[in-house]
Amino acid sequence: MQMYSIDSLQSALSGIGYIADRALATSVYLAFQLQKPLILEGEPGVGKTQLARDLSGILDARLIRLQCFDGIDSYTALYEWNYPKQLLDLKIHEIREGNTEGAALDIFTEEYLLERPLLAAIRCPENAVPPVLLIDEVDRADEEFEAFLLEVLSDFQISIPELGTVKAKLRPLVLLTSNRTRELHGALKRRCLYHWIDYPDSEREIEILRARVPGIDRRLAACVCQFVDSVRADAFYKKPGISETIDWAQSLMALGVKDLEPAMVSATAGCLFKYKKDVDVFSVNKIEQLLERLEPTMGAPGSPGD
């Protein structure tokens, strides 16, 4: 698929099951056209990583994923030499050649190079489609790593002292995701476009459910999405994301549930909440309160269907 327009991108994504709103499609389209990285910020579970996967699907491009963590350094992201292999080969070479001044073994060649995600993205062959480079949870890395990323993302060129300079022939489409546990450095943000992905409203979430959970009852989907919407408006330690909604809908379908009843909702609370303190707050009283907030035509047990 070629990215001809925002609308074609949006429909291609919904074809694969990713229901993006126009704002997100615009940001991705512009990131592609302007050849700039895109920072996607949002609560955990809103579909930032999934977007990268689905984009690589529709563009028929390779997905290269760099998962950031606290303490990640440039070597983990770029490349590393295979030290054990180098030491071993040096030793073997030494034994074979004896103690004479034989030809030295060159231990800095392609054979000993461990290619990590960023180098893989830079070395993508020219005749291929530009890859999608996903730098996931960049807020978990530290500021030094951000400075290093900045350098790489501006030129897409790195120099390996032993091998020489490697320059990217194709600029990948770069997506950086952040759960907003901290603010990213201004210099990095300036280099990138920005998009905040919010939780979807119930209409869009219904569409997502129907795309991801084929065969789901229309009314159940509507009840589930409205209920999750009101849960998100409440004060919980960790609000359920879209994947939690999908899991819950699948569980309810598997149990043959047609209407949301407090007992059933309480029994399946584990799909929505992953922290004990939230499950404790999610008592039967609370569930009844939340169910009451749903529209009168849905959710109430025994009410007429659609």
Next chain:
Amino acid sequence: MSPRVDPALTRHLLQFVNCLRSAGIRVDTSRFMDYARAVAIVGIGDRDVFRLSARTTLIDTRRDYELFERIFESYWSGGTDPIALPCFIHREGQGSPAGMETPGTVFETAPGEVSEEEGFNDAGESWSPRDTVRRKDLAHLSSTEIEAAQSEIERIARYLAYECGRRRRASRKMREIHFRRLLRNSALRPMDLTIPYRQEKRNRSKLFVLCDVSGSMDRYSRFFLHLLYALKTSFGQTRVALFSTRTVDITAYFDRDSLRPFLDHLSRRVTEWSGGTRMGNCFLDFLDLYGEKMRPSSAVTVIISDGWDTGDADTLYRAIITLRQRSRKILWLNPLLGEKDYQPLCRGIRTVLPHVDYFIPAHNVESLRKAVIQISSLM
């Protein structure tokens, strides 16, 4: 060849960007250029797309989205003046604070209170005047004793500054061998026998302090402020905010050269020292200010308060949960813990206590010293 924008339109785009700038949104030249290129690509036919392309190229934080929308609407529809950003965070629906006390009282010395204690404790042993000052509750100090207490506090801070420096120099922990450098050295310089080591990264914790200055904390506030002022050199990155019904960020005031100008400046700028405390709202305001700078691996949060809260309990619960998520450790310094029969019964304390790592008394100089040592052990 990238498409170009009509010069007249570029002028309009620049004017719009200037409106954003005057409202406090930072847009540098490279972002403006991205914006112009984006407009050249998407055109101006679709208003929605035009707005979204401006948002994605010019705005780099979700907090500015609402302001951007308002300015966009007002600029591209009517050309009215942009709305200026409020310079002080204010929670909606709080109402006006109960009573406005004059700020001066916090910083003036208390009227002379003759000490009832003769300098003998229960066992009949005599205490030196310095011991008396150290152990006496800060709220009950006489005007002469206040000065002595303040110099004790300064002594604590100086000792701590020395300790912190010494700790870094003296540490001789086992270090790791730097294999990467070792191999490279052996390949490049085979005769070099020195083994390179990897140094451990120093723990760069950041301190975030929330100090209650409401009516009930009146007698203690000046000492805490004095302590914080004295500690700023030891603890490097420190952010301090005062709260009662609102939160006021006073980090910038710590740049004053000495204590007196610092306190004077504070008393002029911070004009609310009123009665009740709305801890939940104030903590949320604090998170708005500093939440993004607080990282769970390095933030140490200190709350100095007696726990009397007149605000909403749900808000407080939400706020303390978020603070907990963002901090490595939370310490609560409570002047009331000095009283023998004190039980943490009030609702504010009870909501917060389960999420606090250290609940420490802070009623006299001695307890402040211990609190400071506790804080420094975490930094």
